[in-house]
Amino acid sequence: MDPSRKRLSESLEDYLEAIYHIEKRKHAARAKDIGARLDVKGSSVTSALQALAKRKLINYAPYDVITLTEKGRSLAREVVSRHQVLRHFFVDVLDVEEEVAEKAACGMEHSVPRRIFERLIRFVEYFTQDIDDERRKLIEDFKSQWTDKQDSHDK
DSSP: OGGGHHHHHHHHEEEEEEEEHHHHHHSSBBHHHHHHTTTTHHHHHHHHHHHHHHHTSSEOOSSOOEEEEEHHHHHHHHHHHHHHHHHHHHIISEEEEEHHHHHHHHHHHHTHHHHHHHHHHHHHHHHSSSSSSHHHHHHHHHHHOOOOHHOOGGG
């Protein structure tokens, strides 16, 4: 079996996502940048990088720059996309605060099955793209109802 096809842990997906963002900004990542972004120790970074390299998701050699392979980049884009869609849904549809939405998206991006995620994408697109007056009113009514009732857990 192709080792890159084996389901990645949440932690390894977080590493891929971190490398993706660093690589976009700097064209390559270094272990210390990844550790700083994820707030983890060097030994944890090294173990994760070795696991990702074994699955052929990154180009890695100790003390060298790290880049994503095409497979790694594709998988990282999926994780980033799930994160962005969930965050967008929480903020723009459910009217959740940015910080809360960011943390929730980070946790859920790993566990939402592909089929549910694809439906969520269609739902978010339906309600937020090419929005007509009726859909805008539905979202605004929902938001005002939510605001009026105040979630008792947030108090």
